[in-house]
Amino acid sequence: MPCQTPIIVALDFPSREAALDLAARLDPAQCRVKVGKELFTRCGPGVVEALQARGFEVFLDLKFHDIPNTTAMAVKAAAELGVWMVNVHCSGGLRMMSACRETLDKLGGRKPLLIGVTVLTSMEREDLAGIGLDIEPQQQVLRLAGLAEQAGLDGLVCSAQEAVALKTAHPSLQLVTPGIRPAGSAQDDQRRILTPRQALEAGSDYLVIGRPIGQAADPAQALAAVVAELA
Numbered sequence: 001m002p003c004q005t006p007i008i009v010a011l012d013f014p015s016r017e018a019a020l021d022l023a024a025r026l027d028p029a030q031c032r033v034k035v036g037k038e039l040f041t042r043c044g045p046g047v048v049e050a051l052q053a054r055g056f057e058v059f060l061d062l063k064f065h066d067i068p069n070t071t072a073m074a075v076k077a078a079a080e081l082g083v084w085m086v087n088v089h090c091s092g093g094l095r096m097m098s099a100c101r102e103t104l105d106k107l108g109g110r111k112p113l114l115i116g117v118t119v120l121t122s123m124e125r126e127d128l129a130g131i132g133l134d135i136e137p138q139q140q141v142l143r144l145a146g147l148a149e150q151a152g153l154d155g156l157v158c159s160a161q162e163a164v165a166l167k168t169a170h171p172s173l174q175l176v177t178p179g180i181r182p183a184g185s186a187q188d189d190q191r192r193i194l195t196p197r198q199a200l201e202a203g204s205d206y207l208v209i210g211r212p213i214g215q216a217a218d219p220a221q222a223l224a225a226v227v228a229e230l231a
């Protein structure tokens, strides 16, 4: 059965066993899963294939950021792995994002959603100032969203705090929002956060949730609580 919820569970683990152990407690009809830098660097494409074989749609969250040709070839490799969603950093620029779009469009078969990372949800205004950007995160997100739309991307990674502004300015872009924290859970290193319900009401299309589910004593129950909150 295809996934019935907007939830993407981040499998941020150091081993295939740990990732597949969590996946075994989850239902592919209730969530998709995300393979990020830690798990992929340790386990490689095999863990993606193992998750797909268990019925999960996989978001390969490697946030590619390189020159246009290198990034486009990385996105092509992800598509050939059969992932459902792949992402690149919007700050790689218009030519880089366009090269990815054109490369994916030349491929036959089912293509992954191509998503642009705007401003990491762990960053706030002071962090942007530290890298020479003296503006509010939302301004930078909107600037990068314009480039992403021009390049033909399918959507953005952003904070749900920016969802209302983005859905107004760029209604065609799908919004993938990490920094989701159920009420009462630890903020950790995230800065621009909302609860699952707040995020959905603001216009998020997909909610990325890692530690609040993966580190819970009962991950299946933690996922069920989020599903109930969204119903």
Ligand SMILES: O=c1ccn([C@@H]2O[C@H](COP(=O)(O)O)[C@@H](O)[C@H]2O)c(=O)[nH]1
Pocket (backbone or CB within 6 Å): 010, 012, 036, 117, 119, 120, 121, 122, 157, 158, 178, 179, 180, 188, 190, 208, 209, 210, 211, 212
């Ligand atoms: O801006 C971004 C982009 C990606 N992420 C990723 O999402 C998860 C969030 O995990 P939590 O444990 O729920 O904080 C994680 O894999 C990040 O790499 C993000 O948080 N922010």
